[in-house]
Amino acid sequence: MIPAFFSPRSAPAWMACLLVFLFALPLASPARADGTGLEAQATRFWQTVSAKPADRPALLALHFSAGVRERNGDADLLETFAMLAEALGPELASLSPSAVIKGAEGDELHYTLANGQRVSLMLVLSADDPPKIERFGVRPLPPEVAAVAPAALPAAIASHLEAEFKAGRFTGTVLVGRGDDTLYAGAFGLADRRSGRPNTLDTPFNLGSINKMFTGIAIAQLQAAGKLDWTDTVGRHLPDFPNAQIRDRVTLHQLLTHTSGVGSYWNQAHTDRRHELDSQQEFLETFVDQPLLFEPGQGMEYSNGGPVILGLVIEAISGKNYYDYVRDAIYRPAGMTHADHYRRDDAAAGFALGYLMGEDGAWRDNTDELSARGSAAGGGYASARDLQAFARAMADGRLLSQAQWEVLWKAHAPQGRGMDYGYLFSSGTVAGQRWVGHNGGAPGISAEFRYYPADDLVIVVLANQDNASMAVGEWLNALVLTSLAGTPPPPSKD
Incomplete structure (x- = not known):
């Protein structure tokens, strides 16, 4: 069993500070060395x-x-x-x-x-x-950082990011917002190194597994509309689902919490077909015949197959293509004007190309690594400003009620040490403040999104370079939370 929250090539080496390589087995009393x-x-x-x-x-x-x-x-x-x-x-x-x-x-x-x-x-x-x-x-x-005065935050952030960029460790965009205010926003490096096109705050970046949040939101919207229940089996909504084990025994709750036993699509079938994969059904075909990794509800393993099945449920209930549903019911109502599941060959989309370093030490773009389009498990695009708009939509109830958000954010799958997983949302604490969100990554893709509900604070790090968001994101969250400690959040608009 692969460790919880880890899926090869589907996520960066950390999952929103939750990626724990702890192998699930009953705790015995193993001998310990001194x-x-x-x-x-x-x-x-x-x-x-x-x-x-x-x-x-x-x-x-x-x-x-x-x-x-x-x-x-x-x-x-x-x-x-x-x-x-x-x-x-x-x-x-x-x-x-x-x-x-x-x-x-x-x-x-x-x-x-x-x-x-x-x-x-x-x-x-x-x-x-x-x-x-x-x-x-x-x-x-958490990094050990010294707090600065709130007024000095923008300069401190800019100085650190410029140093990371010059050292070759970061290209991308960073945004920190509190309420309706933007405390810091900056873009570094190139979206396309061949043409010289720069990254901007409106450049869409591949979000990797951050997109899982939007799949969770779509399911919650359908639940709120009375069209499904969390404990429904897959077969209730997909009666012709080709894997009987999944159809009859796996629930939506288990798919949302990575406790279903459904694995991922990072396999040879995916590799062989990746450039043609353009629908949830096509992604399903790459893994649907695989046996469950464990009995449903009896373990936890980070899964990309589970959200694909949820994407098919969304299509069956809504009557819409998954990509259209997310665009119409989430992205556009939230004001995410540059967000979409762009095709890998969409030259007009203006998204940032991802870059990974080859064995020869040279950077190459990740186009060949991508499927034709992302799935309900990840691979959509959004800009830093899009994710700030998404945070505002979470705060003002445009997508779900506060009670519904809390269902998504609840620790349905506690991981211990202050790390939890809800319904396709991660959660944790920094400086005593709870955050919710997700991160994502794959070759050339690295992204972090955290929202602190009590402080109405959002921190976004989007990188088009391997593993570049993690260290920047950890440092940034520690600095901002430490520096803003004790300062009141923006007034509620209720």
């Missing part, structure tokens, strides 16, 4: 992650228990390591922890990377002699 031994095991973990791809299989066999390998499979573990290496950089083998935290679920080591990004590694060791890595988790930690 602090020195734990740190040695952590070093072996990072050495495995940062090793050359050809060297990783031998290190996996040497340092990881038979149990973790049997539960998850070597291929998925190796892909997890590759994603971590890509996201966190080349210095991992020499990391030293700044702190070791003892906990009931396992021991946690904290690290600070060269770019100031902080991460936690949680390890549970096996009862082998010598012990091996039985379970592990990696999660981002």
Whole structure:
């Protein structure tokens, strides 16, 4: 079983600060090494992650228990390591922890990377002699930032982002809004490196899995209209669904919370057909014959297949194509004028091309990596200003009532350590403030959206460069929340 919130190639190495590589198994009482031994095991973990791809299989066999390998499979573990290496950089083998935290679920080591990004590694060791890595988790930690006066926030943000851009770590757009006010907005780098077209605040960026939120909203709108119930099975709305296990046993609630056992479409069938995939039905065909990963409701694994099925439910109930429904019922009412599920060959759309670095160290655009169009699981586009408009629509009830929003944001699938998942929404806390939102990514795609309901605060980071939004987003959220602490939110317009 792949770790919760992780799906190879479907998301960046972090899911809105919720991506936790914790492998689900009952907590036993595994033998633990002392602090020195734990740190040695952590070093072996990072050495495995940062090793050359050809060297990783031998290190996996040497340092990881038979149990973790049997539960998850070597291929998925190796892909997890590759994603971590890509996201966190080349210095991992020499990391030293700044702190070791003892906990009931396992021991946690904290690290600070060269770019100031902080991460936690949680390890549970096996009862082998010598012990091996039985379970592990990696999660981002809030950066250690000093608060600035609210009036100084725009200059502090601009200075940091300019430094990240000049260092080659960020191209894209950033927006911070509170109520109707824009506290900061900036664009960096090029949307098209060949033509020299710049990124702007109105440039649509591929959102990756941020689009899952809009699929969740569409389902909530249909529920509010009395056309479905959260506990409905798939078969109630798709009676001819070709997989009987999913049709008869999986509920909408489970699809919305990644607890259905439905996997993802990142497979050979998707790879072979990706340039022609242009509908929810075509995406479904790439994975519908796969067996469930676990009994419905008995586990949790981040899924791109689940939202595709929800997209088909939306089409069956509304009578509209999924793309048209989201455009007509969400994007346009929210004032998201540049948002849409653009086709990969739509030259007139003006979206930012994504860029990823090849093995030769050169940047190339990600056009070949994309399907013909995104799915209900992700791959639509929106600009920074579009997502600010979306936050305003959340605040003023244009799309759903406040009670309905709270149903989407509720911790239907608690993850522990202040990290939760609702109905295709992530949630967490920064500086004691609850946020809701999502992030997304794939090759050349990296995006973060967080909304803080109590503060009516939105923070958007959209990047057209591999893994570029994570460190910027973590730093930005920490700075803004710390600096605005104690300042009253904008007056309610109710």
